Amino acid sequence: MSAIEISNLNFVYSKKTPNEKQALKNINLSVEEGAFLGLVGATGSGKSTLIQHLNGLIKPQDKKRMSVVVNGMSATDRKNLKKLRFEVGMVFQYPEYQLFEDTVAKDVAFGPKNMKLDKEEIDRRVRRALEVVGLDYDKFASRSPFDLSGGEKRRVAIAGVIAMQPKILVLDEPVAGLDPIGRREILALVKKLQKEVSPTVIIVSHNMDDMAQLADRIVALKDGEIIADGTPKQVFCNRNLIKEAGLDLPTATSLADMLIARGVELPRDIVTMEELAKELGASLRKKRSQAVADDNDETKIGEDADGGFYAESYDEDVEVEGVEVNGVEVNGVEDPDGEDEDV
Amino acid sequence: MSEFQIEIKGASYSYPVREGYNVKAVRNLSLSIRKGEFVALTGMNGSGKSTLAKLLNGLFQPNEGEILIDGISTADEDNTFEIRKKVGMVFQNPDNQTVATIIEDDIAFGPENIGVEREEIIKRVDEALEAVGMSEYRTRTASKLSGGQKQRIAIAGVLAMKPDILILDESTAMLDPNGRKEIMDVACRLNRSGITVVNITHNMDEAALADRIVVLRKGRVAIDGTPKEVFASGLIEACGLTLPPITELARELEKEGFEFDGVVINAEELAEGLCRLLK
Numbered sequence: 001m002s003a004i005e006i007s008n009l010n011f012v013y014s015k016k017t018p019n020e021k022q023a024l025k026n027i028n029l030s031v032e033e034g035a036f037l038g039l040v041g042a043t044g045s046g047k048s049t050l051i052q053h054l055n056g057l058i059k060p061q062d063k064k065r066m067s068v069v070v071n072g073m074s075a076t077d078r079k080n081l082k083k084l085r086f087e088v089g090m091v092f093q094y095p096e097y098q099l100f101e102d103t104v105a106k107d108v109a110f111g112p113k114n115m116k117l118d119k120e121e122i123d124r125r126v127r128r129a130l131e132v133v134g135l136d137y138d139k140f141a142s143r144s145p146f147d148l149s150g151g152e153k154r155r156v157a158i159a160g161v162i163a164m165q166p167k168i169l170v171l172d173e174p175v176a177g178l179d180p181i182g183r184r185e186i187l188a189l190v191k192k193l194q195k196e197v198s199p200t201v202i203i204v205s206h207n208m209d210d211m212a213q214l215a216d217r218i219v220a221l222k223d224g225e226i227i228a229d230g231t232p233k234q235v236f237c238n239r240n241l242i243k244e245a246g247l248d249l250p251t252a253t254s255l256a257d258m259l260i261a262r263g264v265e266l267p268r269d270i271v272t273m274e275e276l277a278k279e280l281g282a283s284l285r286k287k288r289s290q291a292v293a294d295d296n297d298e299t300k301i302g303e304d305a306d307g308g309f310y311a312e313s314y315d316e317d318v319e320v321e322g323v324e325v326n327g328v329e330v331n332g333v334e335d336p337d338g339e340d341e342d343v
Numbered sequence: 344m345s346e347f348q349i350e351i352k353g354a355s356y357s358y359p360v361r362e363g364y365n366v367k368a369v370r371n372l373s374l375s376i377r378k379g380e381f382v383a384l385t386g387m388n389g390s391g392k393s394t395l396a397k398l399l400n401g402l403f404q405p406n407e408g409e410i411l412i413d414g415i416s417t418a419d420e421d422n423t424f425e426i427r428k429k430v431g432m433v434f435q436n437p438d439n440q441t442v443a444t445i446i447e448d449d450i451a452f453g454p455e456n457i458g459v460e461r462e463e464i465i466k467r468v469d470e471a472l473e474a475v476g477m478s479e480y481r482t483r484t485a486s487k488l489s490g491g492q493k494q495r496i497a498i499a500g501v502l503a504m505k506p507d508i509l510i511l512d513e514s515t516a517m518l519d520p521n522g523r524k525e526i527m528d529v530a531c532r533l534n535r536s537g538i539t540v541v542n543i544t545h546n547m548d549e550a551a552l553a554d555r556i557v558v559l560r561k562g563r564v565a566i567d568g569t570p571k572e573v574f575a576s577g578l579i580e581a582c583g584l585t586l587p588p589i590t591e592l593a594r595e596l597e598k599e600g601f602e603f604d605g606v607v608i609n610a611e612e613l614a615e616g617l618c619r620l621l622k
Contacts, residue, residue: 176516184585246521
């Protein structure tokens with residue numbers, strides 16, 4: 001089933017003024033339920049305008065010719081608007097700037113309250129949302145959101161959105177401005193949210209490495225038009241197109257290109273660091289086993305003197321990387337004052 | 344006169360959060376920076392980076408300790424003017440650092456305020472725009488620019504004050520990759536022309552471009568050295584940071600049996616090391 005169906009969508013800002021600008025051109029896009037879609041494009045390519053159509057913040061300018069249908073509801077129909085806002089959870093850039101209540105619990109409850117849920121249900125959702133984003137209810141519920149660290153504030157803001165249990169979660173640059181551990185935690189959280197709360201996720205990002213790793217589909221915009229739509233491999237390996245769109249290649253892809261240019265044999269479709277490490281490891285093993293085989297026909301692959309480059313050992317490392325998300329536990333050093341405020 | 348341009352001697356700074364509850368953002372911190380250095384100041388959210396920046400140009404006064412810029416203490420109010428002129432700051436948000444509609448007026452704002460002659464102001468505006476590669480935008484409006492261009496205008500506004508030290512307080516954090524590149528290019532160019540640059544960032548690729556990285560943790564200096572020394576220290580994760588993606592990849596590859604000469608911090612080096620082993 002399609003979660004989102006967009007057809008013939010055009011959008012012009014400041015129509016009939018000298019500043020007229022066509023932000024979207026003939027967008028046709030269908031997003032399946034369960035997709036993890038990465039929306040990429042240079043600044044000004046129309047990403048934000050497009051996502052604001054998904055919950056009716058911007059309405060199609062021509063109801064007859066254009067349509068935006070979300071979960072079977074037309075976004076042009078006023079009576080669907082409220083439901084649309086609840087079903088499409090929008091996490092804008094720097095969402096922590098939108099926190100406004102005096103306690104964390106009240107802030108997270110704002111959305112569910114607007115849904116006219118009963119008090120118990122609201123309370124249940126607030127607890128659940130805080131738990132999902134990794135904030136302990138008893139510790140955080142009564143604190144002021146403004147006393148929290150940057151990463152914690154962002155979690156509270158995300159909790160406020162998912163407390164409405166949206167079926168579609170849209171995040172605009174969710175890790176902008178966070179430190180490296182914060183980035184890692186929020187990205188792991190988005191994956192978790194897809195599994196536990198919102199089956200369809202659309203994420204807007206300038207970080208091609210993150211997109212290559214997380215998304216199963218990439219849509220690239222340029223000057224308001226969709227210029228590529230496919231798997232991360234299909235889109236990112238189209239080097240000319242990525243360049244034309246004003247985007248960077250994923251680090252792994254550009255590094256692989258550097259190596260290929262220097263005569264190293266590698267596949268041309270590498271987009272993640274994991275793939276690159278795996279390929280390079282395999283090349284090294286092959287080269288070494290050949291060297292060993294030349295010396296001594298008896299030696300088996302993987303038993304080289306240095307040891308430790310069995311295929312399995314690599315997979316284990318990746319697993320460990322994947323769960324190593326909590327910076328506080330990683331660094332494990334106690335703060336002498338027990339304070340960890342943002343400054 | 345000291346051999347150091349910036350001297351921070353045992354500085355501490357606390358914020359009152361609510362009654363009877365202070366947060367120590369900077370704790371007994373000492374750090375010296377020479378004229379012409381390019382320093383990346385990094386650390387996780389809440390480590391004290393931005394507080395330290397505000398201490399450097401006298402926006403904040405340390406509760407304890409002393410901060411000297413070219414031997415002048417920031418504590419003496421008579422020096423505030425002099426210090427602000429020497430230490431220029433560019434902040435994070437490109438949208439709230441412009442004061443005038445037209446770009447040249449915006450850049451002239453600083454020198455006008457300190458009573459610089461008209462002829463001299465015109466000259467400074469020219470030079471500042473030239474330095475950030477924005478000369479052709481002189482008579483345009485700032486609101487129509489990209490984030491990277493806005494930040495370049497903010498830098499030009501600071502340059503018109505003829506500073507000796509440029510502090511970029513997460514000035515690239517809100518920019519896209521192209522904007523980031525523009526700002527780092529300008530910063531490197533200014534540094535080559537003799538300006539001391541302190542770039543506050545938690546982008547590790549960006550930190551790796553500096554001559555020296557200072558890592559803060561809980562308001563103190565945790566690591567201080569060249570990028571290679573800092574990334575080889577094994578302490579980066581303990582400070583709540585991560586290695587640059589390339590360094591991280593090199594480490595993964597070491598587990599696969601690859602060996603490199605020391606710590607790898609850029610793609611060129613990594614490619615070279617790999618070719619040696621694979622060809």
